[in-house]
Amino acid sequence: MEMQEIELTHMDCIDCPIRHRAVCSRCESDELNLLEEIKYYRTFDAGQTIAWTGDKLDFVATVVSGIATLSQTLEDGRTQMVGLLLPSDFMGRPGREMASYDVTATTEVLMCCFRRRPFEELMRNTPHIAQRLLEMTLDELDAAREWMLLLGRKTAREKIASLLAIIARRDASLKFSKTGGAMEFDLPLTREAMADYLGLTLETVSRQVSALKREGVIELAGKRHINVPDFERLMQETGDDTDGGMLV
Amino acid sequence: MEMQEIELTHMDCIDCPIRHRAVCSRCESDELNLLEEIKYYRTFDAGQTIAWTGDKLDFVATVVSGIATLSQTLEDGRTQMVGLLLPSDFMGRPGREMASYDVTATTEVLMCCFRRRPFEELMRNTPHIAQRLLEMTLDELDAAREWMLLLGRKTAREKIASLLAIIARRDASLKFSKTGGAMEFDLPLTREAMADYLGLTLETVSRQVSALKREGVIELAGKRHINVPDFERLMQETGDDTDGGMLV
DNA sequence: GGAGGGCCTTGATTAAGATCAAGAAGGCGC
DNA sequence: GCGCCTTCTTGATCTTAATCAAGGCCCTCC
Numbered sequence: 001m002e003m004q005e006i007e008l009t010h011m012d013c014i015d016c017p018i019r020h021r022a023v024c025s026r027c028e029s030d031e032l033n034l035l036e037e038i039k040y041y042r043t044f045d046a047g048q049t050i051a052w053t054g055d056k057l058d059f060v061a062t063v064v065s066g067i068a069t070l071s072q073t074l075e076d077g078r079t080q081m082v083g084l085l086l087p088s089d090f091m092g093r094p095g096r097e098m099a100s101y102d103v104t105a106t107t108e109v110l111m112c113c114f115r116r117r118p119f120e121e122l123m124r125n126t127p128h129i130a131q132r133l134l135e136m137t138l139d140e141l142d143a144a145r146e147w148m149l150l151l152g153r154k155t156a157r158e159k160i161a162s163l164l165a166i167i168a169r170r171d172a173s174l175k176f177s178k179t180g181g182a183m184e185f186d187l188p189l190t191r192e193a194m195a196d197y198l199g200l201t202l203e204t205v206s207r208q209v210s211a212l213k214r215e216g217v218i219e220l221a222g223k224r225h226i227n228v229p230d231f232e233r234l235m236q237e238t239g240d241d242t243d244g245g246m247l248v
Numbered sequence: 249m250e251m252q253e254i255e256l257t258h259m260d261c262i263d264c265p266i267r268h269r270a271v272c273s274r275c276e277s278d279e280l281n282l283l284e285e286i287k288y289y290r291t292f293d294a295g296q297t298i299a300w301t302g303d304k305l306d307f308v309a310t311v312v313s314g315i316a317t318l319s320q321t322l323e324d325g326r327t328q329m330v331g332l333l334l335p336s337d338f339m340g341r342p343g344r345e346m347a348s349y350d351v352t353a354t355t356e357v358l359m360c361c362f363r364r365r366p367f368e369e370l371m372r373n374t375p376h377i378a379q380r381l382l383e384m385t386l387d388e389l390d391a392a393r394e395w396m397l398l399l400g401r402k403t404a405r406e407k408i409a410s411l412l413a414i415i416a417r418r419d420a421s422l423k424f425s426k427t428g429g430a431m432e433f434d435l436p437l438t439r440e441a442m443a444d445y446l447g448l449t450l451e452t453v454s455r456q457v458s459a460l461k462r463e464g465v466i467e468l469a470g471k472r473h474i475n476v477p478d479f480e481r482l483m484q485e486t487g488d489d490t491d492g493g494m495l496v
Numbered sequence: 497g498g499a500g501g502g503c504c505t506t507g508a509t510t511a512a513g514a515t516c517a518a519g520a521a522g523g524c525g526c
Numbered sequence: 527g528c529g530c531c532t533t534c535t536t537g538a539t540c541t542t543a544a545t546c547a548a549g550g551c552c553c554t555c556c
Contacts, residue, residue, distance in 0.1 A: 072397045074487045080400040082393035095383060100390050123379075130378040131343065131371075137385045138341060142348050144392035145330035149320045151399035152328040152447025156513065191534060199400025201514055206535055223522080223534065239322045404543065439504065452543055454505055471504065471551090 038118040044068070044105040050091075051099040059113040060092025066109030067188045070101045071196065081197040082144070085109075086170050086188075090136050094120055107188060151199045154239050159198040160208040161237035164218065168228055183231050187224045212237070286366040292316070292353040298339075299347040307361040308340025314357030315436040318349045319444065329445040330392070333357075334418050334436075338384050340364070342371055354436060399447045402487050407446040408456040409485035412466065416476055431479050435472045460485070 041064070044050050050068060051057050063085045070083035082101060085091055091103060091111075123130050150162055164187075171185040187194075191209075195202040212218045217234055219227040228234050289312070292298055298316060299305050311333045318331035318339075330349060333339055339351060339359075371378050398410055412435075419433040435442075439457075443450040460466045465482055467475040476482050 070393070072393060074397065074401060075489050076487070078401040078487075080397040082396045093386060095379065096386060101393060124375050127372050127375055127378060130375060130382060134378060134382045134385060135343060137382060137389060138344060141385060141389050141392060144389060144396065145318070145320060145349060148330045148392065148396055148399055149322065149328040151396055153322060153326040190532095202534080203515080203536085204513055206533095207513090210535070239324070239326075241323050438502095449544055450504080451506085451545080455543090458505070 035114065035119075035122065038115045038122070040113055040115075042111050042113050044109045044111065046105055046107050048105045050103040050105055050109070050111075053099060053101055055099045056097055057092060057099055058116050060090070060094055060116060060119055061111040061113040063087050063089050063091065064110040064112050067106040068109050069104055069106055069193065069197075071104065072101045079196055080199060081193070082147075083140070084197065090133075092116070094123055094133055106193060156198075156200055156204050156208050157211065157237060158239040159200060160194075160205065160212065161217070161234055162240070163194060163198060164212075164226060164228070165231075165234055165238055168226075168231065168234070181231060183228045185226055187226055286363045286370070288361055288363075290359050290361050292357045292359065294353055294355050296353045298351040298353055298357070298359075301347060301349055303347045304345055305340060305347055306364050308338070308342055308364060308367055309359040309361040311335050311337050311339065312358040312360050315354040316357050317352055317354055317441065317445075319352065320349045327444055328447060329441065330395075331388070332445065338381075342368055342381055354441060404446075404448055404452050404456050405459065405485060406487040407448060408442075408453065408460065409465070409482055410488070411442060411446060412460075412474065412476070413479075413482055413486055416474075416479065416482070429479060431476045433474055435474055 042061075044066075053072070065087055068085040068091070069081050070085070071079050071081045073079045085103070093099065094116075123133060150159055154162065167187065168183045168185055172183055189197070191202045191205045194200075195205045198205065209218075209220075213220050216229070217237060219229065221227060290309075292314075301320070313335055316333040316339070317329050318333070319327050319329045321327045333351070341347065342364075371381060398407055402410065415435065416431045416433055420431055437445070439450045439453045442448075443453045446453065457466075457468075461468050464477070465485060467477065469475060
């Protein structure tokens with residue numbers, strides 16, 4: 001549980017005092033100062049479990065850098081990833097005692113944590129923060145439902161294309177490049193993690209990635225670096241409406 | 249958009265001023281009176297679409313009686329149900345302009361509606377209500393993630409058993425009977441709707457229901473009335489941990 | 497009563513993806 | 527460099543559920 005200096009980039013603050021950046025041009029307010037007091041930074045190693053199902057977590061947090069995953073498991077060990085925490089995502093269940101799924105760091109993760117009790121206290125007293133939390137939870141719910149559509153009705157190929165599109169978009173938004181045309185990014189997940197997210201086996205993931213490569217929809221440099229020559233082309237493979245699209 | 253008298257049952261009020269019952273022993277407060285002013289009742293016919301994706305809804309509501317479903321659709325028409333609205337469930341996206349999925353009445357539905365603008369106003373000013381909304385949204389999120397596990401990793405048989413178990417449990421909780429032992433309820437969904445919820449085809453649903461019947465896990469009286477002689481036995485078919493279990 | 501239409505069941509066949517199995521490509525420590 | 531380990535790829539085969547197809551049940555409306 002170490003404190004540390006971090007480099008503040010533009011994405012550190014978007015529109016919300018819950019984001020970890022101390023000062024924000026759009027939402028400077030008294031609440032910010034209150035949040036400062038209950039805030040600390042913490043890193044988790046790659047592979048480290050941040051919370052087990054049923055854990056009493058004493059903090060909520062936003063991801064500053066790195067990737068973590070949420071997952072659920074059946075009795076016999078089959079696992080399904082149910083969420084992906086990318087930089088700027090929020091984790092924790094304000095108002096709830098227990099974590100209801102496992103949270104695991106995929107890469108080294110830096111979190112901006114808020115002590116739970118005071119955070120909840122703050123939330124109860126400042127409508128602005130409660131409102132923002134609700135907003136974020138509704139976003140997560142939209143994303144979860146979009147994902148249900150993927151899990152229930154998409155083919156393996158469409159699943160892979162959708163995942164790549166989501167990661168490409170998230171990655172692009174961090175870099176402030178536009179979506180569309182050519183894009184390029186690093187896959188932050190192993191084939192197995194992709195399979196867990198998509199409800200597939202790792203072999204099927206590998207085969208479909210190979211197929212997309214063979215057909216020129218994507219290019220691979222090494223196993224993890226993806227180059228998308230034509231984002232529209234990739235989107236056509238997702239099965240989604242070409243406008244509208246995924247919400248994550 | 250008709251007003252009407254309704255019979256108040258115990259479940260009409262549990263712990264929340266957002267529930268449609270006017271007076272509540274646990275949470276009587278000024279907010280209740282405010283809510284009264286912006287509230288009206290409305291019925292929807294079976295099969296009627298309550299909201300399309302992208303609709304600007306001018307109300308949020310709780311289901312008083314009947315069943316409605318939330319669903320999403322791919323370009324080519326494949327659809328996936330992403331939520332089930334049973335009595336006491338909340339619908340609408342406070343703070344959001346647009347519905348992000350279709351809402352359809354499965355049976356005749358009676359809703360307790362709150363005009364959106366004043367409701368949001370109220371929410372901004374009364375932490376109690378905002379807090380409760382967040383709570384409900386977190387519940388939905390948990391349910392959605394539980395469902396992702398089902399869609400991604402369960403077999404057809406496990407999916408059917410899980411759905412039956414959820415409906416049985418919800419039904420039992422309304423009747424204040426205990427979960428466990430024998431249970432009995434009406435399936436509020438067609439085979440096709442079940443298929444849409446479970447990410448299966450209706451033929452597969454039919455076959456698996458028949459199989460569970462053949463093996464004595466369930467008994468059928470007509471096509472829709474289900475009798476579960478031993479709830480534990482049904483639970484074993486779901487693939488879930490026998491304790492803990494589904495969150496809906 | 498009979499026709500028509502939903503809704504459901506069951507059977508035969510097919511296809512998508514899982515499983516089983518072998519080996520290749522990197523990355524890392526020595 | 528070499529060996530080892532993890533991760534990934536590819537092939538062969540099998541299984542599950544989808545698809546295609548036919549017919550049954552039950553309700554409603556003439």
